Amino acid sequence: MRAERARVAVVGAGPAGIAAAVAARSCGARVVLLDDNPDMGGQIWRRVQDGPAGEWRERVKQSGAEIRGGVTVFDAEKVGGRVRLRCDGAAGASVIDAERVVLATGARELFLPFPGWTLPGVFGVGGLQALVKNGLDVRGKRIVVGGTGPLLLAVAAYLSDRGARIELIAEQADKSRMLGFAGAMIRQPGKLLQGAKLRASIIDVEYRFGAWIAEARGDDRVRQVVMSDGGVIEVDAVACGYGLVGNTQLAQVVGVGIGHQASAIGERQEGTRHLALGTGEEQTQEGIGHQASGIWGRQEGTGHLARGTREDGRKSKETRSADPKAGAWRGRVVVDDVMRTSVEGVLCAGEPLGIGGVETSLVEGTMAGYTAAGREELARGLIPRRRRERAFAAAMERTFALREEVLRLARPETIVCRCEDVTMARIAACDHWRGAKLLTRCGMGPCQGRVCGAAVEAMMGWRVRDARPPIYPVSMNALAATGGAMEDA
Amino acid sequence: MSTKHDAIVIGLGIVGCACAWALSRRGLRVLAVGDAPIGGGATAAGMGHVAIMDDSEAQFRLTARSSELWMALRDELPSEAAVDYCGTLWVAADEEELNAAKGKHAFYQKRGVRTEVLDETSIAEAEPNLRSGLAGGLRIIDDSIVYPPVVCEWMLAEVVRRGGAVRFAHVTGATRTRVQLDGGDVIDAGVVVLAGGDVSARLCAWLPVRPRKGHLVITDRYPGFCRHELVELGYLKNAHSHAAESVAFNLQPRPTGQMLLGSSRQYGVEHEEVEARMVAWVIERAKLYMPRIGSLRVVRAWTGFRAATPDSLPIIGGRDGVDEPVIATGHEGLGLTTSLGTAELIAAILTGAPTPLDAAAYSASRDFGGHDGH
Amino acid sequence: MGTETREVIELFIDERSVRVAPGASVAAAVMNAGKACRASVTGERRAALCGMGVCFECRVEIDGVLHERSCMIEVSEGMRVRTVDAG
Numbered sequence: 036m037r038a039e040r041a042r043v044a045v046v047g048a049g050p051a052g053i054a055a056a057v058a059a060r061s062c063g064a065r066v067v068l069l070d071d072n073p074d075m076g077g078q079i080w081r082r083v084q085d086g087p088a089g090e091w092r093e094r095v096k097q098s099g100a101e102i103r104g105g106v107t108v109f110d111a112e113k114v115g116g117r118v119r120l121r122c123d124g125a126a127g128a129s130v131i132d133a134e135r136v137v138l139a140t141g142a143r144e145l146f147l148p149f150p151g152w153t154l155p156g157v158f159g160v161g162g163l164q165a166l167v168k169n170g171l172d173v174r175g176k177r178i179v180v181g182g183t184g185p186l187l188l189a190v191a192a193y194l195s196d197r198g199a200r201i202e203l204i205a206e207q208a209d210k211s212r213m214l215g216f217a218g219a220m221i222r223q224p225g226k227l228l229q230g231a232k233l234r235a236s237i238i239d240v241e242y243r244f245g246a247w248i249a250e251a252r253g254d255d256r257v258r259q260v261v262m263s264d265g266g267v268i269e270v271d272a273v274a275c276g277y278g279l280v281g282n283t284q285l286a287q288v289v290g291v292g293i294g295h296q297a298s299a300i301g302e303r304q305e306g307t308r309h310l311a312l313g314t315g316e317e318q319t320q321e322g323i324g325h326q327a328s329g330i331w332g333r334q335e336g337t338g339h340l341a342r343g344t345r346e347d348g349r350k351s352k353e354t355r356s357a358d359p360k361a362g363a364w365r366g367r368v369v370v371d372d373v374m375r376t377s378v379e380g381v382l383c384a385g386e387p388l389g390i391g392g393v394e395t396s397l398v399e400g401t402m403a404g405y406t407a408a409g410r411e412e413l414a415r416g417l418i419p420r421r422r423r424e425r426a427f428a429a430a431m432e433r434t435f436a437l438r439e440e441v442l443r444l445a446r447p448e449t450i451v452c453r454c455e456d457v458t459m460a461r462i463a464a465c466d467h468w469r470g471a472k473l474l475t476r477c478g479m480g481p482c483q484g485r486v487c488g489a490a491v492e493a494m495m496g497w498r499v500r501d502a503r504p505p506i507y508p509v510s511m512n513a514l515a516a517t518g519g520a521m522e523d524a
Numbered sequence: 525m526s527t528k529h530d531a532i533v534i535g536l537g538i539v540g541c542a543c544a545w546a547l548s549r550r551g552l553r554v555l556a557v558g559d560a561p562i563g564g565g566a567t568a569a570g571m572g573h574v575a576i577m578d579d580s581e582a583q584f585r586l587t588a589r590s591s592e593l594w595m596a597l598r599d600e601l602p603s604e605a606a607v608d609y610c611g612t613l614w615v616a617a618d619e620e621e622l623n624a625a626k627g628k629h630a631f632y633q634k635r636g637v638r639t640e641v642l643d644e645t646s647i648a649e650a651e652p653n654l655r656s657g658l659a660g661g662l663r664i665i666d667d668s669i670v671y672p673p674v675v676c677e678w679m680l681a682e683v684v685r686r687g688g689a690v691r692f693a694h695v696t697g698a699t700r701t702r703v704q705l706d707g708g709d710v711i712d713a714g715v716v717v718l719a720g721g722d723v724s725a726r727l728c729a730w731l732p733v734r735p736r737k738g739h740l741v742i743t744d745r746y747p748g749f750c751r752h753e754l755v756e757l758g759y760l761k762n763a764h765s766h767a768a769e770s771v772a773f774n775l776q777p778r779p780t781g782q783m784l785l786g787s788s789r790q791y792g793v794e795h796e797e798v799e800a801r802m803v804a805w806v807i808e809r810a811k812l813y814m815p816r817i818g819s820l821r822v823v824r825a826w827t828g829f830r831a832a833t834p835d836s837l838p839i840i841g842g843r844d845g846v847d848e849p850v851i852a853t854g855h856e857g858l859g860l861t862t863s864l865g866t867a868e869l870i871a872a873i874l875t876g877a878p879t880p881l882d883a884a885a886y887s888a889s890r891d892f893g894g895h896d897g898h
Numbered sequence: 899m900g901t902e903t904r905e906v907i908e909l910f911i912d913e914r915s916v917r918v919a920p921g922a923s924v925a926a927a928v929m930n931a932g933k934a935c936r937a938s939v940t941g942e943r944r945a946a947l948c949g950m951g952v953c954f955e956c957r958v959e960i961d962g963v964l965h966e967r968s969c970m971i972e973v974s975e976g977m978r979v980r981t982v983d984a985g
Contacts, residue, residue: 071951073972078950110800121800143952155934155945165949166969170922172930255943256934453947453955456940470561473568473673474604481744481823481954481965486947503798505822508744508954508965511785511807512818514825518804744965745939780939821965 036516037129041067043407044120044133046108049077050393051385051400052139053095058404060098068100071107077141078161079393082168110504111289118380121517128513135380135407138286139400142279142386145489148451149444151251160276164190167197174198176271179260181205181248183435184278201240202268207441210244212434247441248275280489281387286368287502292377294369366500373414374403382407395424442494452487454480468497481508529555529713532703534695537567538672538863539852540719545679546867550875554688556680563676566721569828571776571784573753574668574861575612578631582837582885589881590865604674606779612667613752616659621757625662638665651750653814672860698727699847715874718849722831732892733854735829737790739802743820747781771809785810798825830856840869840886851888909977912984924968925956933983943982
């Protein structure tokens with residue numbers, strides 16, 4: 036097994052990680068840049084070689100950072116003042132003890148269960164794009180793209196360029212919200228232009244607002260979708276995703292403070308070195324499982340276990356947050372104004388701080404790289420830019436806030452946990468995430484709740500934050516090799 | 525609040541649930557109270573085996589009686605309880621351990637427990653993924669595995685169905701007839717039973733119960749990789765040793781096809797974090813017995829705290845003349861197994877219902893002196 | 899990283915020869931061949947969902963190793979892949 040030391044290790048080679056590596060290298064620090072994909076670029080720059088993606092790829096290659104693809108970091112732990120990363124990959128298990136670690140772990144898609152979503156041929160939006168970039172053939176395929184966010188348009192255009200027939204783009208947000216968003220875009224002309232260009236390439240496709248995919252039907256694969264207005268469309272594939280969720284698992288296992296912020300992070304955080312950010316912000320470690328949970332508690336003396344009455348138990352504080360503006364509970368890594376987390380030596384940038392997009396990730400990655408290399412003053416110089424980017428991201432988040440209806444698409448028999456095939460009915464009979472895990476096995480499969488946990492957070496308002504090492508399935512051999520057995524006890 | 529409960533059981537783990545269930549079956553109106561969720565402590569963290577053990581006569585009697593009770597209950601439990609009579613296979617690495625296995629076989633035979641001695645060839649046939657060259661083993665035919673949280677939920681549903689109740693609350697104080705809750709509520713009952721596992725000493729300070737941390741890992745699905753619950757005979761040395769840390773090979777095939785691997789024992793560790801070195805140690809130990817296990821993929825690792833006593837026997841019953849709850853704790857790694865026997869004994873003590881068990885061996889008044897573990 | 903010099907890669911999906919462009923993911927090769935990936939625990943056929951290694955729906959057996967995420971692995975010459983649709 037390989038064991039080494041590094042000044043700065045960056046986990047994730049998307050925009051934030053690449054920018055962090057470049058910035059840290061520019062200050063002379065030795066940098067190792069890790070990603071579990073074979074190639075760098077993250078999800079957004081997957082196989083993109085031109086434009087800013089190409090420029091940043093070139094920049095990081097020239098920077099002298101050591102770039103390692105195909106490496107999965109499955110654990111991070113403070114050991115002797117350093118941060119120990121435990122890794123596995125095609126080249127075998129390895130351990131990296133870094134003085135500073137930048138978590139640039141990006142985001143995944145939020146999938147909201149609907150009847151038929153488990154059929155082959157139903158993909159995420161980013162998911163289908165990633166698969167096509169990696170060789171999936173969509174020529175002549177009839178596809179409905181649905182969900183929410185600017186990704187719908189971008190992916191529809193991409194798929195169309197690759198020969199797919201886009202039947203419809205269904206955006207759940209209402210058009211009135213979009214108009215407000217256009218106003219925000221005008222303040223960011225670069226982004227507006229990008230949007231317009233995308234729009235032109237699929238000019239004939241209907242882009243329907245306030246519409247969503249209500250059901251997928253098929254046999255051995257998807258054949259039809261039923262839209263929210265009842266319309267039925269024949270399809271060969273479906274791309275459906277409801278925005279992004281930051282990956283905070285590695286942050287959780289290293290003990291970083293996770294909070295909840297429903298809106299503009301940069302503004303409230305400005306100028307404070309403190310991590311507690313006021314309203315809407317909750318720091319970590321609350322005992323989810325230890326609060327009196329509604330219905331069982333109220334059972335006393337009633338003499339029977341009426342599952343039906345759990346419905347109103349769900350309205351208690353622990354459970355449901357129905358106001359879409361407030362947002363479902365989504366854990367976000369908390370950082371100070373130069374990207375330091377609550378754990379000494381651990382920094383974080385980009386999507387785990389709240390979905391911000393490429394520009395935000397580049398700024399925050401650069402800031403994290405500077406801070407990690409000991410040049411905090413350079414990071415401070417970027418604070419105003421970060422604030423602008425985060426304000427834009429917040430506007431975007433408001434625009435594409437999820438409507439109640441898309442959180443209610445699953446029927447009682449709809450599978451929510453795809454690893455363990457746990458239905459909505461079984462999960463809805465529980466009071467909280469941990470109880471649901473114990474009683475139904477939801478979230479107990481190899482995805483470790485990355486799919487169903489995020490869905491359940493959105494649908495039920497539960498808090499799902501129970502990452503433990505290994506944060507990805509890894510071989511016993513890798514755990515044994517990197518655990519250090521007894522010698523460093 | 526007036527006394528509307530015949531009994532209050534503190535603790536929603538398998539022992540507390542079983543006691544509440546057994547008492548309600550005997551006609552008592554029971555309130556089960558404790559921190560949520562149901563079966564969320566050591567019960568959820570444990571391996572969920574029902575094993576007849578022979579470390580001592582007292583341990584044998586409790587585990588054997590409990591095993592009978594589990595057998596009687598199997599058809600009543602919901603299918604999600606995932607009862608599986610896979611049997612235990614004690615693995616003997618060398619002749620010395622095989623001789624120990626033969627000794628155990630004689631012990632079990634004399635007491636009517638179905639066991640079978642395996643030689644080098646037959647253990648290789650029984651478990652092809654064990655390394656070659658092992659001396660043999662001992663199969664305990666009627667040992668089984670269960671998924672405990674579902675059993676807990678089922679038991680409490682039965683309690684509620686019989687007029688009892690469940691309350692999620694943090695208990696801050698308890699006497700023989702009264703429970704005080706976080707927030708100030710006080711509830712009276714005919715009797716209070718404390719089944720708080722490793723944290724029981726919080727409410728009853730004299731209890732010689734210490735948390736003993738364990739690590740477990742579970743793999744993705746590899747149906748058939750092993751067929752019995754496998755335990756190294758060296759396990760006994762580890763389980764009995766009061767050394768600060770030890771590991772032993774213990775692999776269980778879950779009905780899902782997943783492999784559940786343990787086990788480690790640690791005293792003096794209070795935090796529940798998964799420790800990479802302990803996980804590594806558990807795996808290294810397993811690889812000595814099953815080299816091919818190294819390529820299996822682990823999907824999760826977790827920890828839990830067993831309630832360990834100085835003499836490795838649970839504490840069941842009340843102390844005369846002391847205004848404290850009746851005790852049901854200290855089951856260490858056998859809480860799931862012995863929960864039913866414990867519950868039967870508690871019911872016998874409180875209601876005079878019959879039991880073949882002799883309460884004296886597990887008495888709260890027994891001498892724990894000189895066995896403080898270090 | 900990982901690019902091959904060959905123009906076409908031949909691999910075997912459920913014992914049938916399949917030719918794909920180098921750099922393609924196993925998931926793409928499997929689905930281009932009209933196949934799904936795995937059987938769910940209740941026996942449903944499943945194929946890739948997230949395309950980025952998160953959802954584990956695209957698990958297949960590759961060269962005898964179970965539960966590989968096919969979207970995260972590039973095809974290689976002579977690779978043997980087994981899916982839910984194997985005979």
